[in-house]
Amino acid sequence: HRSSVVVFVGSLRKGSFNAAIARALPDLAPEGMTVTLLDGLGSLPHYDADLQAEGFPDTVLRLAEAVKAADGVAFVTPEYNYSVPGVLKNGIDWLSRVSPQPFAGKPVVIQSASAGVLGGVRAQYHLRQTLVFLDALPMNKPEVMVGAAGTKISGTGELTDQPTRDFIRGQLSNFAAFIDRVRV
């Protein structure tokens, strides 16, 4: 079956390990799965209900449409202070106010990377908690955490580590099957 997946990255920096992983996803996706990276989280203002009352920022509407149209969503994010980076949480908060709420019923897959050994695992569990309220459908396993990311991503920002590439390839295959299973 064909499926389309959109990707949110939780880091804004040019040399981001997580962005490098996100850029590798189209290549690692199984036959029939298209992967599109989303941008714009960094340009959003802090969520403010008064701003919302004046009308959603165009970027929020664009991202909400992209999520709505997709069969699945991937989050690739670092862990900041044991949690989800503010820029990603802020984006999720904005999108969650759009009606119909775009993440409801949406299959979700998560990857995280960090220089440390745990690979951002604690951010994943905070993100999963947020996904409960959003009524999203995060796939439980396999979980992908990329520790020691500096040794697995080249200076030019390519995910070069073969075991990590195989690990993610396997996760995305499982995600394709998961999407088919929960598709209504």
Ligand code: FNR
């Ligand atoms: C970090 N980093 C970090 N790493 C970790 O494993 N656990 C943590 O709680 C934190 N906390 C944290 C807070 C803040 C504010 C920063 C800037 C960084 C390190 C972080 O994982 C590392 O910088 C990654 O390289 C960030 O991901 P990108 O930008 O490479 O995708």
